[in-house]
Amino acid sequence: MSSSWNDHTPIYIQLRQRVVAMILDQSLQHGDALPSVRQVSAEFQLNPITVSKAYQQLADEGIVEKRRGMGMYVLDGARQTLLARERQRFLTEEWPALTRRLALLGFDLAELIARTTKPEESA
Amino acid sequence: MTPVISASRLTKRYGKDTFALREASFTVESGRIVGLIGPNGAGKTTALKAILGLLPVEGELRVLGMDPAAERERLMEQVSFIADVAVLPRWIRVSEAIDYVEGVHPRFSRAKCQAFLARTEIKPIRRVRELSKGMVAQLHLALVMAIDARLLVLDEPTLGLDILYRKQFYESLLGDYFDADKTILVTTHQVEEIEHILSDVLFIRDGRIVLDATMDAIGERFVEVMVGREQREAAIALGPVNERTAFGKHVFLFDAADPSRLAGLGEQRRPGLADIFVATMSRPAAPAGASA
Numbered sequence A: 001m002s003s004s005w006n007d008h009t010p011i012y013i014q015l016r017q018r019v020v021a022m023i024l025d026q027s028l029q030h031g032d033a034l035p036s037v038r039q040v041s042a043e044f045q046l047n048p049i050t051v052s053k054a055y056q057q058l059a060d061e062g063i064v065e066k067r068r069g070m071g072m073y074v075l076d077g078a079r080q081t082l083l084a085r086e087r088q089r090f091l092t093e094e095w096p097a098l099t100r101r102l103a104l105l106g107f108d109l110a111e112l113i114a115r116t117t118k119p120e121e122s123a
Numbered sequence B: 001m002t003p004v005i006s007a008s009r010l011t012k013r014y015g016k017d018t019f020a021l022r023e024a025s026f027t028v029e030s031g032r033i034v035g036l037i038g039p040n041g042a043g044k045t046t047a048l049k050a051i052l053g054l055l056p057v058e059g060e061l062r063v064l065g066m067d068p069a070a071e072r073e074r075l076m077e078q079v080s081f082i083a084d085v086a087v088l089p090r091w092i093r094v095s096e097a098i099d100y101v102e103g104v105h106p107r108f109s110r111a112k113c114q115a116f117l118a119r120t121e122i123k124p125i126r127r128v129r130e131l132s133k134g135m136v137a138q139l140h141l142a143l144v145m146a147i148d149a150r151l152l153v154l155d156e157p158t159l160g161l162d163i164l165y166r167k168q169f170y171e172s173l174l175g176d177y178f179d180a181d182k183t184i185l186v187t188t189h190q191v192e193e194i195e196h197i198l199s200d201v202l203f204i205r206d207g208r209i210v211l212d213a214t215m216d217a218i219g220e221r222f223v224e225v226m227v228g229r230e231q232r233e234a235a236i237a238l239g240p241v242n243e244r245t246a247f248g249k250h251v252f253l254f255d256a257a258d259p260s261r262l263a264g265l266g267e268q269r270r271p272g273l274a275d276i277f278v279a280t281m282s283r284p285a286a287p288a289g290a291s292a
Helices: A011-024 A037-044 A048-060 A078-105 A109-115 B044-051 B094-104 B110-118 B133-145 B163-177 B215-221 B229-237 B273-282
Strands: A064-067 A071-074 B005-014 B018-028 B033-037 B058-063 B079-082 B151-155 B183-187 B200-205 B208-214 B222-227 B242-246 B249-255 B266-269
Touching: A011 A048, A011 A078, A037 A048, A037 B163, A048 A064, A048 A071, A078 A109, B005 B044, B018 B044, B018 B058, B018 B200, B033 B044, B033 B273, B044 B058, B044 B151, B044 B183, B079 B133, B094 B110, B094 B133, B110 B133, B133 B163, B200 B215, B200 B273, B208 B215, B208 B273, B215 B222, B222 B229, B229 B249, B242 B273, B249 B273
Parallel strands: B018 B208, B033 B183, B033 B200, B079 B151, B151 B183
Antiparallel strands: A064 A071, B005 B018, B005 B058, B200 B208, B222 B249, B222 B266, B242 B249
């Protein structure tokens, strides 16, 4: 009945990833407050310790900061930090897997690129 | 800091050899949400009754530093309890119920109670018999959450409620009530519903505590592995606590197994509390030697 969590990763890490995704797609921007631990705990029916752990990890990574008595805030440059890290992860993990899959399916990379709409057209 | 509950070798015997509790020992620390989970007749309600001072038991029991049986009245100023949702008298009006609790409980806040009720459809003029089962549960929760108690005991609090009221119940509890100075002890059959809310879990079976762990420890200890037929013997050699089959594969549950040895066996997942519960309860019972 609660949110759909997968059963491969601890929930606090999945919660961290949700916040990261929100920062990447800019629904959370620098200076924005994260919802309070109590709010997230009630909404997702999670123990407050689980929520605090997710927030603490984001703080340790330099993505958010705790302001005394006010809660957690997204730090300046958080999105850049995350983007740089995600780009690096894409290159080292996702791209090699993707190229293997393309090769398996017999795709030619240049041909695929030609089929892809240029982003400028929609801008 | 002294624990909220410390129970040592609690035993409750009926007649010569029927045990409701058998040397059950456990500790509940402040600021935790603890699930006491067991099949029917395992001793859950007996344990709760002992904690609330409603039933004398053998063994050492301290709740908030007090002996519940001897100091029940003083203890009840700090402890709230929701048993079945239907124990409010059917003829009483909502406003009268509030007056009553205010009259008997020194730590009750009328303002808090009214604030909770204002967010529901419940009108003060209504009588309990005019409310749906879900609304009675909401009223009960509003009365109890307005009491500033250190320990809240919930015995099957959402039994018979539909999914919307069940979700609301825990949402209110987490959003409006629980904090680091409070402690909740909850029993339920709806394991899936509360597993992410809990910080600790106690499994009780035949009056004995058979699992006592934090949810963090549970996440680290238990692993489920999907094993193909050819690897089955290798998996059994590592001492799984349970085996079931799914999609032609053998699904093994391991408790505290060496991760490096599990790695080659097959796909792994984190089992839910319900999986661990079923595995724990379907294992052969401990040797009956103690009572034979």
